Amino acid sequence: xxxxxxxxxxxxxxxxxxxxxxxxxxxxxxxxxxxxxxxxxxxxxxxxxxxxxxxxxxxxxxxxxxxxxxxxxxxxxxxxxxxxxxxxxxxxxxxxxxxxxxxxxxxxx
Amino acid sequence: xxxxxxxxxxxxxxxxxxxxxxxxxxxxxxxxxxxxxxxxxxxxxxxxxxxxxxxxxxxxxxxxxxxxxxxxxxxxxxxxxxxxxxxxxxxxxxxxxxxxxxxxxxxxxxxxx
Numbered sequence: 001x002x003x004x005x006x007x008x009x010x011x012x013x014x015x016x017x018x019x020x021x022x023x024x025x026x027x028x029x030x031x032x033x034x035x036x037x038x039x040x041x042x043x044x045x046x047x048x049x050x051x052x053x054x055x056x057x058x059x060x061x062x063x064x065x066x067x068x069x070x071x072x073x074x075x076x077x078x079x080x081x082x083x084x085x086x087x088x089x090x091x092x093x094x095x096x097x098x099x100x101x102x103x104x105x106x107x108x109x
Numbered sequence: 110x111x112x113x114x115x116x117x118x119x120x121x122x123x124x125x126x127x128x129x130x131x132x133x134x135x136x137x138x139x140x141x142x143x144x145x146x147x148x149x150x151x152x153x154x155x156x157x158x159x160x161x162x163x164x165x166x167x168x169x170x171x172x173x174x175x176x177x178x179x180x181x182x183x184x185x186x187x188x189x190x191x192x193x194x195x196x197x198x199x200x201x202x203x204x205x206x207x208x209x210x211x212x213x214x215x216x217x218x219x220x221x222x
Binding site: 004009043045046049086088097098099 | 112113142144149150151152153154157164165167168200207210211212213214215216
């Protein structure tokens with residue numbers, strides 16, 4: 001079964017501090033992992049996907065198959081990073097995108 | 110260009126009534142998804158269309174829920190005999206293909222009284 005766990009519902013850091021949003025998954029095959037972000041009063045949008053191996057807005061995420069994790073990291077958080085972040089998993093051969101419950105990140109000035 | 114649009118933005122109905130929620134995907138996107146998001150949860154997959162056909166409806170919770178996409182563009186999610194537990198935000202997303210990025214609409218907030 002596919003499952004995505006985001007252990008922190010809320011995360012608060014100060015501007016300029018490093019931030020890590022945790023995501024753990026369970027899936028028996030080869031998953032695709034994603035991070036989606038929802039800023040206040042905006043729609044859900046893709047932040048990054050593991051197959052792209054890119055950095056978006058200073059965020060990176062590395063797929064660790066041994067630990068079944070896909071944590072999102074940024075070395076220096078900015079106030080505009082405050083948003084709701086969702087980790088999501090899609091099986092290689094299916095269309096069922098499974099989302100975690102989300103982590104609300106607040107970056108304080 | 111225009112993004113995914115959903116109408117209505119809010120829908121309040123009474124228990125037992127029938128509702129229809131509409132999704133207009135980005136022009137040219139063949140893949141279309143419906144999700145349901147309950148308070149404090151992430152989006153939950155309901156159904157996926159590739160063109161006009163429902164390629165995967167494994168997420169529909171029961172037979173009160175049905176969705177169509179007759180011309181491969183606009184899709185309608187239909188809920189019969191609504192229950193209070195159906196209250197949620199219903200999200201639609203579209204993509205160029207099933208492997209493409211999903212672009213989300215603003216959602217329809219459904220409240221069943």
